[in-house]
Amino acid sequence: MPNSPATKAAPPRRRRKEARPAELTAAALEVFVEKGYAATRLDDVAAQAGVSKGTLYLYFDSKEALFKAVVREGIVPALTEGEALVAGFKGNSEDLLRELATGMWQLIGAQRIGGIPKLVFAEARNFPEIAAFYQQEVIQRGTALIRSVIERGIKRKEFRKVDVAAVVHLVMAPVLMRMIWRHSIDCCAAAGVDDATYFDEYFGIMLRGLRAERKAS
Amino acid sequence: MPNSPATKAAPPRRRRKEARPAELTAAALEVFVEKGYAATRLDDVAAQAGVSKGTLYLYFDSKEALFKAVVREGIVPALTEGEALVAGFKGNSEDLLRELATGMWQLIGAQRIGGIPKLVFAEARNFPEIAAFYQQEVIQRGTALIRSVIERGIKRKEFRKVDVAAVVHLVMAPVLMRMIWRHSIDCCAAAGVDDATYFDEYFGIMLRGLRAERKAS
Amino acid sequence: MPNSPATKAAPPRRRRKEARPAELTAAALEVFVEKGYAATRLDDVAAQAGVSKGTLYLYFDSKEALFKAVVREGIVPALTEGEALVAGFKGNSEDLLRELATGMWQLIGAQRIGGIPKLVFAEARNFPEIAAFYQQEVIQRGTALIRSVIERGIKRKEFRKVDVAAVVHLVMAPVLMRMIWRHSIDCCAAAGVDDATYFDEYFGIMLRGLRAERKAS
Amino acid sequence: MPNSPATKAAPPRRRRKEARPAELTAAALEVFVEKGYAATRLDDVAAQAGVSKGTLYLYFDSKEALFKAVVREGIVPALTEGEALVAGFKGNSEDLLRELATGMWQLIGAQRIGGIPKLVFAEARNFPEIAAFYQQEVIQRGTALIRSVIERGIKRKEFRKVDVAAVVHLVMAPVLMRMIWRHSIDCCAAAGVDDATYFDEYFGIMLRGLRAERKAS
DNA sequence: GATGAATGAGGCTTCATTCAT
DNA sequence: CATGAATGAAGCCTCATTCAT
Numbered sequence: 001m002p003n004s005p006a007t008k009a010a011p012p013r014r015r016r017k018e019a020r021p022a023e024l025t026a027a028a029l030e031v032f033v034e035k036g037y038a039a040t041r042l043d044d045v046a047a048q049a050g051v052s053k054g055t056l057y058l059y060f061d062s063k064e065a066l067f068k069a070v071v072r073e074g075i076v077p078a079l080t081e082g083e084a085l086v087a088g089f090k091g092n093s094e095d096l097l098r099e100l101a102t103g104m105w106q107l108i109g110a111q112r113i114g115g116i117p118k119l120v121f122a123e124a125r126n127f128p129e130i131a132a133f134y135q136q137e138v139i140q141r142g143t144a145l146i147r148s149v150i151e152r153g154i155k156r157k158e159f160r161k162v163d164v165a166a167v168v169h170l171v172m173a174p175v176l177m178r179m180i181w182r183h184s185i186d187c188c189a190a191a192g193v194d195d196a197t198y199f200d201e202y203f204g205i206m207l208r209g210l211r212a213e214r215k216a217s
Numbered sequence: 218m219p220n221s222p223a224t225k226a227a228p229p230r231r232r233r234k235e236a237r238p239a240e241l242t243a244a245a246l247e248v249f250v251e252k253g254y255a256a257t258r259l260d261d262v263a264a265q266a267g268v269s270k271g272t273l274y275l276y277f278d279s280k281e282a283l284f285k286a287v288v289r290e291g292i293v294p295a296l297t298e299g300e301a302l303v304a305g306f307k308g309n310s311e312d313l314l315r316e317l318a319t320g321m322w323q324l325i326g327a328q329r330i331g332g333i334p335k336l337v338f339a340e341a342r343n344f345p346e347i348a349a350f351y352q353q354e355v356i357q358r359g360t361a362l363i364r365s366v367i368e369r370g371i372k373r374k375e376f377r378k379v380d381v382a383a384v385v386h387l388v389m390a391p392v393l394m395r396m397i398w399r400h401s402i403d404c405c406a407a408a409g410v411d412d413a414t415y416f417d418e419y420f421g422i423m424l425r426g427l428r429a430e431r432k433a434s
Numbered sequence: 435m436p437n438s439p440a441t442k443a444a445p446p447r448r449r450r451k452e453a454r455p456a457e458l459t460a461a462a463l464e465v466f467v468e469k470g471y472a473a474t475r476l477d478d479v480a481a482q483a484g485v486s487k488g489t490l491y492l493y494f495d496s497k498e499a500l501f502k503a504v505v506r507e508g509i510v511p512a513l514t515e516g517e518a519l520v521a522g523f524k525g526n527s528e529d530l531l532r533e534l535a536t537g538m539w540q541l542i543g544a545q546r547i548g549g550i551p552k553l554v555f556a557e558a559r560n561f562p563e564i565a566a567f568y569q570q571e572v573i574q575r576g577t578a579l580i581r582s583v584i585e586r587g588i589k590r591k592e593f594r595k596v597d598v599a600a601v602v603h604l605v606m607a608p609v610l611m612r613m614i615w616r617h618s619i620d621c622c623a624a625a626g627v628d629d630a631t632y633f634d635e636y637f638g639i640m641l642r643g644l645r646a647e648r649k650a651s
Numbered sequence: 652m653p654n655s656p657a658t659k660a661a662p663p664r665r666r667r668k669e670a671r672p673a674e675l676t677a678a679a680l681e682v683f684v685e686k687g688y689a690a691t692r693l694d695d696v697a698a699q700a701g702v703s704k705g706t707l708y709l710y711f712d713s714k715e716a717l718f719k720a721v722v723r724e725g726i727v728p729a730l731t732e733g734e735a736l737v738a739g740f741k742g743n744s745e746d747l748l749r750e751l752a753t754g755m756w757q758l759i760g761a762q763r764i765g766g767i768p769k770l771v772f773a774e775a776r777n778f779p780e781i782a783a784f785y786q787q788e789v790i791q792r793g794t795a796l797i798r799s800v801i802e803r804g805i806k807r808k809e810f811r812k813v814d815v816a817a818v819v820h821l822v823m824a825p826v827l828m829r830m831i832w833r834h835s836i837d838c839c840a841a842a843g844v845d846d847a848t849y850f851d852e853y854f855g856i857m858l859r860g861l862r863a864e865r866k867a868s
Numbered sequence: 869g870a871t872g873a874a875t876g877a878g879g880c881t882t883c884a885t886t887c888a889t
Numbered sequence: 890c891a892t893g894a895a896t897g898a899a900g901c902c903t904c905a906t907t908c909a910t
Contacts (some may be wrong), residue, residue: 007238011869011902027428034342035342036255036339036340036342036343037257037344038253038256038340038343039255039342039343041882041883041884042883042884042885044882051892052891052892052893053884053885053892054885054886054887054891054892054893054894055890055891055892057884057885057886058890058891062884062885063883063884072294073895096300098333118338118339120401120402121252121335121339121397121401121402122253122335122337122338122339122340122401122403123339125251125252125253125400125401126253126256128253129881131401131402134402135402139402142422160421161418162233162418163335163410163414163418163420165414166410166414166418166419167222167418167422169391169394169395169398169410169415170391170415170418170419170422172394173390173391173393173394173395174387174390174391176390176394177386177389177393177394178386178390180338180397181338181386183342183358184337184341184348185337185338185341185348185351185352186337192382193380193382193383195388196335196384197380197382197383198383198387200380200383201379201380201383201387202382202387204377204382204426205379205384205387205422205423205426205427206422206426207426208422208425208426208428209421209423209425209426211420211425213387216426237873258899258900258901259900259902260899260900260901268874268875269874269875269876270875270876270900270901270902271874271876271903271904272873272874272875274875274901274902274903274904277874279902280899280900280902343903409882428906431882451735465803468775468776469777470689470773470774470776470777472687472690472774472777473689473776473777474707475903475904475905476904476905476906477904480863483872485871486870486871486872487871487872487905487906488870488871488873488906488907488908489869489870489871490873491905491906491907492869492870494766496905496906497905497906539893541862547725552772552773554835554836555769555771555772555773555831555835555836556769556770556773556774556812556835557687558688558835558836559685559686559687559834560686560687560690563835565835569836569837573836594855595850596856597844597846597851598850599843599844600844600848600849600851600852600853601780601852601856602857603825603828603829603832603844603849604825604852604853607824607825607827607828607829608820608821608824608826610824610828611820611823611824611827611828612820612824613865614772615772615820617776618771618772618775618776618782619771619772619775619782619785619786619790627814627816627817627820629816631816632815632820632821634814634817635813635814635817635818635821636817636821638811638813638860639813639818639821639856639857639860639861640856640860641860642859642860642862643856643857643858643859643860644856645853645859650764673892690879692879692880693880693881694878694879694880695878702895702896703895703896703897704880704881704897705881705882705895705896705897705898706894706895706896708880708881708882709893709894713880714879714880714881715882734892793872847905858876
C-alpha cells in the first residue's frame with residue numbers, strides 16, 4: 001500500500017516502541033507540573049505527547065500509575081546527578097555547602113523537575129504510596145547528603161555543634177520553598193527577589209548561623 | 218416505639234442560626250486540610266458539619282467563598298494579632314522575631330489551620346482566584362509584618378544590612394516548610410525532630426545569621 | 435411590651451388576610467412576566483410581595499397552582515373589560531374594529547397583563563390544564579368578539595365575504611405578536627417602530643384588506 | 652440465548668462519526684420543540700438520540716451550543732433559500748410575497764423546526780445569549796428579506812407607500828402566530844381553519860392591503 | 869397565621885476509563 | 890500497536906418544598 005496517508009513526517013515506529021513510556025512521562029511531567037495532579041487532564045497529556053488518549057492506557061494502568069511513574073522517573077536521576085556533583089569534594093565545608101546548594105538548585109530547582117517537590121507535597125496525603133516512595137528514594141538520600149555535609153563541618157570545627165537532624169531541615173527549607181513558590185504563587189509574590197540575591201542572602205545567613213564561634217582572645 | 222418521628226434530638230433552630238457559619242467553616246477547614254481544595258467535596262463538608270449540601274449554600278455562595286471564609290477566620294486574625302505584637306513591642310529585635318515566629322507557630326502552624334498554606338501552594342495554579350485572594354489577604358500582610366521586623370532590626374543596628382525582600386522569604390521559609398511537612402510526608406519524615414528543637418536551632422541560625430557584627434576593637 | 439421591634443410600619447394585619455392572595459398573585463404576575471415560568475424563583479415572588487417564601491405555601495399548593503391563579507386572575511377581568519367596551523357600539527364596522535383593537539391594546543397589550551399571552555403560549559404544552567382553561571375562558575370569548583365584528587361588517591356589506599374563522603386569527607395575530615415581541619426580544623428588535631405607527635399601518639392594511647370592493651361603474 | 656452480550660445491533664463506529672452531529676441535532680430539535688429550552692434535559696436529548704449524555708459534549712460545548720446548532724441547521728438554510736428566491740425573482744411583487752411566504756411556511760412553519768420561534772420568544776428573556784444569537788442570525792436576516800420585498804413593491808409602484816419597518820412586522824405576524832398556535836394551544840384552538848384557507852385569506856388581506864391604489868380616471 | 873432555615877432531588881458539565889475498529 | 894468515540898459516575902450548584910418555631 002504505497003502512498004499511505006502519512007500526513008505527518010512519519011516518525012520511526014520501530015524506535016518509538018521502547019522510548020514511548022519515557023516520552024509519555026516527559027509529557028506528563030510537563031502537564032502535572034503546570035496544572036497539578038487533579039487538574040491535569042489525560043487529554044492534555046496525550047496531546048502534549050502527540051498520541052491519543054487511549055495510547056496512554058497501553059503503558060499505564062491509570063492516571064495514578066502515570067503520576068507515580070512521573071515522580072519516579074523525574075526525581076531519582078536528578079538526585080543521582082546531585083550526588084555525583086558532591087562526591088569527592090575537597091575544601092572547607094562552607095564552600096561545600098555552597099556548591100551543593102547551588103548545584104542542586106541548578107540541576108533541579110531551576111529545571112522543570114523543580115516542580116516535582118511541590119507536586120509530591122501536595123499529593124502525599126492522597127497517595128501514601130508516593131509519599132513512602134519519595135521518602136525513601138529522595139528525602140532520605142537528600143537528607144543524608146546534607147547531614148554528611150553538616151557533620152563534616154562540625155567534625156572539622158568549621159560549624160558549631162548543632163542538632164544535626166533539625167539543621168538538615170533548616171538548611172533545606174529555603175531551597176525547597178524557593179521551588180514551591182516558583183511553581184505556585186511565584187508569578188507575583190516571590191518576584192522582586194531574583195535567584196542570585198536570594199541565594200546570596202541564604203548563604204549569608206546560613207553560614208554565619210552555622211559558623212563555629214571563634215574564641216575571642 | 219417504632220417510627221418515632223424524632224429520630225435525632227431536634228437541635229434548637231434559633232440558636233443555630235448564628236452559630237452556623239462558624240460550624241460550617243470549622244467542618245470545611247477539617248476537610249480542606251484533609252483532602253486539599255479540589256478534592257474536597259462539598260458533600261463531605263456538609264456531612265462533617267451534619268447538615269445537607271444545600272445548607273452550605275445558605276451561608277456561602279460557592280466552594281470558593283467557603284474556602285475564603287475559612288482563611289479569613291483562621292489565618293487573618295492571627296496576622297492581626299501578629300501585627301499588634303509588632304506594633305507595641307518594646308525591646309530588641311531578636312526577641313521580637315523570636316516572639317513573632319513562636320506566636321505564629323502556636324496560632325497557626327501547630328493548629329489545624331496550619332494545613333492551609335500547603336493547600337494554597339499546592340493548588341494556587343489551578344485556582345487563580347484563590348491564589349490572588351491569599352496573596353492579598355495573607356501573603357502581603359505576612360511579608361509586610363516580617364519586613365517591618367527586619368527593618369526595625371537594621372535601623373536599630375541589631376541586624377546586619379541585608380536585602381530585606383530576600384531575607385523576609387528566608388525567614389519565613391523554615392516555618393512554612395515545617396507546616397508543609399507536617400501536612401504531607403511528616404507522618405514519618407520530619408519526625409525525629411520535635412518542634413522545640415527545630416525552633417531552637419532555627420533561631421540559633423537565623424539570629425546569628427542576621428546579627429550585626431560587632432567591631433572587634 | 436412597649437417598644438416592640440416594629441421595624442416596618444406595621445401593616446394592618448386584619449385587613450391583609452383577605453387581600454393576601456391577590457397581593458401574591460400580583461407579585462407573581464410581575465415576576466412571571468419578567469422572567470418566564472421556569473426561571474421564576476419563588477424566592478423572588480415572595481420578595482416582590484414582601485412576604486416570606488413559606489407564606490406562599492399558605493395560599494397556594496405549588497408553583498404551578500400559583501401560576502394558574504395568576505393567569506386566571508390576570509386575564510379574565512381584562513377580557514371582561516374589553517367586552518364591556520364593545521357592547522352597544524353604533525357606527526360602521528371599520529370604526530368598531532379600530533376601537534376594539536385599540537382598546538384591547540390599551541387595556542391589555544400595553545399593560546403588564548400583556549405579558550400573559552406570551553406566558554400561556556410558552557407554557558401551554560407543559561400545563562395542558564392551563565391551556566384548556568385559557569382556551570375556554572379567554573380565546574373562545576376573544577375570538578367570538580372579533581368574529582362578531584367581522585360578521586357584522588360582512589352583513590352590513592362593509593367587509594368582503596371572507597372565511598370568518600381564518601380572518602379572526604389574521605386580525606388577532608398582529609396584536610398578539612406585538613405583545614409577544616414586547617415581552618421577549620423587543621428590547622432591540624421591534625424597536626424602530628412605535629406603537630402608533632404600528633397600529634396605523636395595521637389598520638391601513640387590515641381595513642383595506644377587508645373592505646368590500648365597490649363596483650366601479 | 653440469555654445474556655447475549657450483543658444486546659443492540661452494534662452500529663458501525665466509523666460511519667457514525669460524520670452522521671452524529673446531525674443525529675444529535677435532530678434529536679435535540681425534537682425535544683426542544685416538545686419541552687421548551689429550559690425544560691429540556693440533556694438526558695432526554697441523549698436518550699432520544701440513543702447515546703449517553705457525555706456523547707453530546709463530544710460534539711457540542713453546551714446546551715446553548717446545541718440549541719444554536721439546531722437553529723443554524725434548521726432555520727438558517729431556509730433563510731438562505733428565501734434570499735436566493737428574492738434575489739433571482741422576476742415578476743411582480745405580489746407573486747414574490749406569495750411565493751416567499753408559502754415557501755417559508757413549507758420549509759419552516761409546517762416542519763418540526765417551526766416550533767423553534769415559539770420557544771425563542773418564550774424564553775428569550777431568560778437566555779439573553781440565545782436571544783441575541785437568534786436576533787442576529789434569524790430575525791435580522793428575516794426582516795431584511797421581507798423588507799426588500801416590500802421596498803421592491805413600492806419602488807415598482809405595485810405597493811402603496813407604507814412605513815416599511817412596521818409593515819415588515821405586520822406581514823410576518825400572521826405567519827409567526829400560525830407557528831406559535833400550532834405549537835401551543837393549537838391542538839384544539841386554531842383547528843377549524845386549515846393551512847390552505849388561512850393562507851388564502853392571509854394573502855387576500857395582505858395584498859389588498861398593500862396594493863397601490865389606482866387612480867380613478 | 870407567618871417565618872425562614874433546612875432539605876434533597878435534579879440539572880449541566882467534566883473526565884478517567886473502555887473498547888470496537 | 891494505536892486510535893478516538895463513547896461511556897457513566899461524580900461534582901457543583903439551584904430551588905421547590907417542608908416544618909419547627
